[in-house]
Amino acid sequence: MAEVLLSNVRKSYGRTDVIHGIDLTIRDGDFVALVGPSGCGKSTLLRMVAGLEAITHGDISIGGRVVTDLDPKERDIAMVFQNYALYPHMTVAANMGFSLEHRGGSKTQVAERVRWAAGILGLEQLLERYPRQLSGGQRQRVAMGRAIVRDPQVFLFDEPLSNLDAKLRIVMRGEIKTLHQKLKTTTIYVTHDQVEAMTMADTVVVLNAGRVEQAGPPLELYDHPANQFVAGFIGSPSMNFIAGTITADGFSTSAGAVLPLPESENRLPHGPAIYGVRPEHLALSTDSGIPAQVLLVEPTGSETQVTVQLGGTRLVCMLRERAALTPGSTVQLQPRVDSVHLFDAASGKRLGA
Amino acid sequence: MAAASTALTSTPAPRRRPYWTIARRDALAGWLFVAPQLAGIATFVLLPLVLVAWFSLHEWNVLANTFNFVGARNYQQLLADPNLPGVLGASAVFSAGLVVFNLSLALLLAVLLNQKLAGIAVFRTLFFSPVVVSLVAWTIVWGFLLQKNGGINGALLALGIEGPNWLRSPGTAMASVIVVQVFKNVGLNMVLFLAALQGVPGELYEAARIDGVPRFKQFRRITLPLISPTIVLTSIITVVGSLQVFAQIAVLTQGGPGISTTVLVYYLYQQTFQFNMFGYGSTLAILLFVIVLVLTFAQWSLRRKVVFHEER
Amino acid sequence: MKNAESKRRAAPSFLAPPRRARRDAAGLGAISAARARLLIYGGMCVLLIPFVFPTWWMVTSSIKPASDIFAFPPQLLPTHTDWSTYAQVFKLQPFGQQYWNSAYIAALVTVGTMAVSSLAGYAFARVRFPGANALFMVVLLGLLIPAEVTIVPLFQLFRRLGMVNTHWPLILIPIFGAPSVFATFVMRQFFIALPVELEEAARVDGLGRFTIFRKIALPLARPALASVAIFTFLHSWNLYLEPIVFLSSAHMFTLPQALTHFTDAYGGPLWNVQLAAATLTALPVLIVFVVAQKQFVEGLAHTGLK
Numbered sequence: 001m002a003e004v005l006l007s008n009v010r011k012s013y014g015r016t017d018v019i020h021g022i023d024l025t026i027r028d029g030d031f032v033a034l035v036g037p038s039g040c041g042k043s044t045l046l047r048m049v050a051g052l053e054a055i056t057h058g059d060i061s062i063g064g065r066v067v068t069d070l071d072p073k074e075r076d077i078a079m080v081f082q083n084y085a086l087y088p089h090m091t092v093a094a095n096m097g098f099s100l101e102h103r104g105g106s107k108t109q110v111a112e113r114v115r116w117a118a119g120i121l122g123l124e125q126l127l128e129r130y131p132r133q134l135s136g137g138q139r140q141r142v143a144m145g146r147a148i149v150r151d152p153q154v155f156l157f158d159e160p161l162s163n164l165d166a167k168l169r170i171v172m173r174g175e176i177k178t179l180h181q182k183l184k185t186t187t188i189y190v191t192h193d194q195v196e197a198m199t200m201a202d203t204v205v206v207l208n209a210g211r212v213e214q215a216g217p218p219l220e221l222y223d224h225p226a227n228q229f230v231a232g233f234i235g236s237p238s239m240n241f242i243a244g245t246i247t248a249d250g251f252s253t254s255a256g257a258v259l260p261l262p263e264s265e266n267r268l269p270h271g272p273a274i275y276g277v278r279p280e281h282l283a284l285s286t287d288s289g290i291p292a293q294v295l296l297v298e299p300t301g302s303e304t305q306v307t308v309q310l311g312g313t314r315l316v317c318m319l320r321e322r323a324a325l326t327p328g329s330t331v332q333l334q335p336r337v338d339s340v341h342l343f344d345a346a347s348g349k350r351l352g353a
Numbered sequence: 354m355a356a357a358s359t360a361l362t363s364t365p366a367p368r369r370r371p372y373w374t375i376a377r378r379d380a381l382a383g384w385l386f387v388a389p390q391l392a393g394i395a396t397f398v399l400l401p402l403v404l405v406a407w408f409s410l411h412e413w414n415v416l417a418n419t420f421n422f423v424g425a426r427n428y429q430q431l432l433a434d435p436n437l438p439g440v441l442g443a444s445a446v447f448s449a450g451l452v453v454f455n456l457s458l459a460l461l462l463a464v465l466l467n468q469k470l471a472g473i474a475v476f477r478t479l480f481f482s483p484v485v486v487s488l489v490a491w492t493i494v495w496g497f498l499l500q501k502n503g504g505i506n507g508a509l510l511a512l513g514i515e516g517p518n519w520l521r522s523p524g525t526a527m528a529s530v531i532v533v534q535v536f537k538n539v540g541l542n543m544v545l546f547l548a549a550l551q552g553v554p555g556e557l558y559e560a561a562r563i564d565g566v567p568r569f570k571q572f573r574r575i576t577l578p579l580i581s582p583t584i585v586l587t588s589i590i591t592v593v594g595s596l597q598v599f600a601q602i603a604v605l606t607q608g609g610p611g612i613s614t615t616v617l618v619y620y621l622y623q624q625t626f627q628f629n630m631f632g633y634g635s636t637l638a639i640l641l642f643v644i645v646l647v648l649t650f651a652q653w654s655l656r657r658k659v660v661f662h663e664e665r
Numbered sequence: 666m667k668n669a670e671s672k673r674r675a676a677p678s679f680l681a682p683p684r685r686a687r688r689d690a691a692g693l694g695a696i697s698a699a700r701a702r703l704l705i706y707g708g709m710c711v712l713l714i715p716f717v718f719p720t721w722w723m724v725t726s727s728i729k730p731a732s733d734i735f736a737f738p739p740q741l742l743p744t745h746t747d748w749s750t751y752a753q754v755f756k757l758q759p760f761g762q763q764y765w766n767s768a769y770i771a772a773l774v775t776v777g778t779m780a781v782s783s784l785a786g787y788a789f790a791r792v793r794f795p796g797a798n799a800l801f802m803v804v805l806l807g808l809l810i811p812a813e814v815t816i817v818p819l820f821q822l823f824r825r826l827g828m829v830n831t832h833w834p835l836i837l838i839p840i841f842g843a844p845s846v847f848a849t850f851v852m853r854q855f856f857i858a859l860p861v862e863l864e865e866a867a868r869v870d871g872l873g874r875f876t877i878f879r880k881i882a883l884p885l886a887r888p889a890l891a892s893v894a895i896f897t898f899l900h901s902w903n904l905y906l907e908p909i910v911f912l913s914s915a916h917m918f919t920l921p922q923a924l925t926h927f928t929d930a931y932g933g934p935l936w937n938v939q940l941a942a943a944t945l946t947a948l949p950v951l952i953v954f955v956v957a958q959k960q961f962v963e964g965l966a967h968t969g970l971k
Contacts, residue, residue: 073565085556099564381875383794390785393841404818489921490943497879600905638814
């Protein structure tokens with residue numbers, strides 16, 4: 001069983017804490033994405049699981065074994081690096097077989113293993129090539145091949161797709177996901193791209209400044225963000241936030257407009273709060289609603305992104321159809337009331353259910 | 354309308370291209386830029402080379418003022434010279450010993466200095482310091498330390514060991530000269546190797562660590578291949594340099610005892626400036642030149658086999 | 666999950682990671698790390714001895730009375746000091762003049778080499794002219810030819826020109842001949858690595874080749890020029906063969922040559938005086954080195970032996 005447990009893991013450099021007491025349970029076979037802005041500590045956390053960084057406090061266990069003080073090679077893990085870390089002077093086959101060579105298998109066993117991994121990743125034709133002769137996507141696949149050839153208990157990915165262009169990234173995303181479905185190995189995947197996290201992971205862990213903001217299935221983080229940070233981080237384009245006050249009549253913005261509150265949530269505390277609504281939940285109508293002024297109309301072909309001005313705030317609406325709107329005209333906003341999120345103005349925590 | 358269209362469709366009269374096109378002017382600039390260096394090479398390198406070959410065909414005693422064409426006689430004398438095998442042997446031993454000792458020590462020091470320890474830069478400076486000290490000064494100090502009753506034997510005596518007369522005994526004389534030369538210059542190679550070591554991406558070692566590759570194997574299979582271009586270039590330079598070592602031998606042993614430390618270059622100096630056999634000295638110079646060419650060419654060809662070619 | 670389990674059981678045993686018998690207690694790990702570090706420092710200090718000791722010995726012995734130099738047990742620090750050795754240095758030889766000789770020759774050679782090699786290096790790197798490759802090979806030949814091979818004809822050459830026992834050979838040969846070839850090589854490597862766009866932008870602005878060289882390439886070449894200056898100066902300061910071949914009067918000598926002439930009436934070396942002279946010879950270089958060590962070492966490392 002390859003369950004990964006982090007208990008109260010802390011990391012400090014001198015007197016500065018970079019990772020503050022993180023508890024995390026990763027079930028066997030799960031694909032977990034660690035996501036967050038630059039500097040949030042996700043790579044550091046991954047490297048601590050790998051054993052490349054020392055843990056100042058706390059414990060990590062893999063598959064039931066406590067690995068906190070073990071060397072990377074004893075943890076039965078494999079890692080795919082952002083810059084591939086392929087040995088430039090070895091062929092693809094040699095790169096993939098390098099880690100197996102000294103573990104006591106015979107040459108034929110190693111070759112068999114390499115061939116198996118190459119088959120899964122479509123690298124059979126490239127085995128005798130050198131890394132410099134490969135494209136970015138091919139190199140990334142070789143790096144993955146090197147990881148799977150050892151059949152470890154856990155795969156660690158450190159922003160593997162960051163160096164690829166946009167189209168290739170989408171292709172590789174699918175390939176990594178397919179690989180996981182086939183091998184079912186526990187995977188920890190670090191990325192700063194929340195779209196990658198959402199599409200690939202079974203569980204998404206959002207990190208910010210060394211702390212876990214929320215952990216759970218992607219759609220749960222999308223539909224029920226625990227705080228304003230997660231709400232704003234997950235989802236593209238990001239959620240719209242409007243400052244104001246919760247009153248008995250609704251949400252009164254600082255500009256004076258009154259936005260509708262979700263009906264079932266009437267145990268909401270009155271007072272300053274943040275009103276959050278996703279762009280796709282902001283409908284535009286010509287008759288009733290909250291008046292706003294159109295600033296930008298950006299059609300993508302399948303959708304139309306409309307930026308409007310409401311009082312002092314800019315809001316982004318995502319419409320599924322083509323809209324013939326002109327900048328400067330006035331539209332009526334109709335937020336989908338049951339998809340509205342409210343957050344405490346001071347702490348950012350979610351209000352209500 | 355009609356006039357405009359004919360103006361557009363008719364071909365313009367062909368212009369005569371000026372002689373001094375941009376490309377030609379640039380080429381001229383190029384030649385002018387390299388002219389000083391080329392003139393210098395022609396005068397101070399090529400011309401002397403030709404002259405040396407010419408001189409080697411003469412018997413030429415400067416004191417007696419004789420300059421006679423003798424054809425290949427100097428070369429015959431070379432082949433029959435009883436000292437020559439000893440001289441070549443001394444050169445071979447000196448170069449081989451020096452290169453092996455120098456390169457391994459430089460690599461060892463570079464690896465040691467490549468760690469992130471406090472104050473490592475101070476060590477690097479200290480290991481490098483002999484390179485900048487005057488060669489003759491360095492040699493004189495060592496010459497003095499290597500005396501029969503000098504500093505080194507004094508230290509050994511304190512430990513109860515009686516040291517030999519380092520510079521006057523056949524076996525130790527050669528070893529002493531090698532050691533003195535290596536410690537003087539190894540700092541240079543050390544710095545070059547250090548730069549090469551730091552050019553290896555750290556991620557490769559991390560990947561190897563995760564895969565469980567033992568430390569020594571990392572060095573052999575990752576580090577060495579990736580710094581092999583530097584190793585080869587450094588060894589070429591060191592070998593060529595070792596064949597030119599003159600001052601240390603002149604100051605420390607004067608080629609002795611006997612001819613055990615008379616390397617080719619020193620033999621050349623003796624024949625030319627001490628025995629005034631300028632013709633024969635020139636023959637030796639040609640021999641030295643040929644040896645350098647052969648060794649360099651051999652090392653350069655080996656390069657393809659040993660060096661991993663990094664993509665440019 | 667069952668599939669994963671059975672697959673793992675089927676995988677060859679050699680894939681299993683080495684298992685530790687016991688978990689390593691954190692305390693023990695920390696101690697041996699510190700001990701390892703101590704070992705490394707200690708080892709390096711021991712290795713340092715042959716590198717540093719001679720310089721130390723040179724400086725301390727230069728102020729010992731002659732009898733103390735050979736004293737047993739050897740004195741690491743002088744017990745009696747005899748500062749007269751330094752005065753004797755100047756009395757026995759025109760040492761001041763010799764110092765000046767070495768200094769101005771080295772300065773001229775450095776400046777001259779920087780000029781010649783930067784021009785040639787730039788042209789070989791950037792300018793397209795017919796025969797460039799072949800000419801570069803010819804220039805490289807200079808690297809392979811030991812000074813001793815060409816010294817005889819050069820001597821004859823300068824003798825015909827009446828320049829023996831002058832400093833001209835010591836200035837002209839290094840600037841234009843074999844020693845400057847390495848400098849040209851270094852400059853060429855450097856200029857190749859400069860982005861072409863900078864010069865192309867200048868071309869568009871209408872600058873000529875020489876102006877581009879003077880105003881753009883050269884100012885950017887400071888690191889390479891620095892390392893050229895350093896090793897050229899060192900090379901000239903330490904020249905030994907050429908001075909003893911070309912120079913015969915004491916007041917023309919350069920320092921390395923002069924060092925070997927501190928002898929007593931019987932022709933044996935006056936050790937303490939010689940060491941004092943050696944200290945004086947090494948002093949300026951050592952001072953500059955200590956002050957500018959970073960540039961020194963990095964300049965040499967960046968000769969780009971790639």
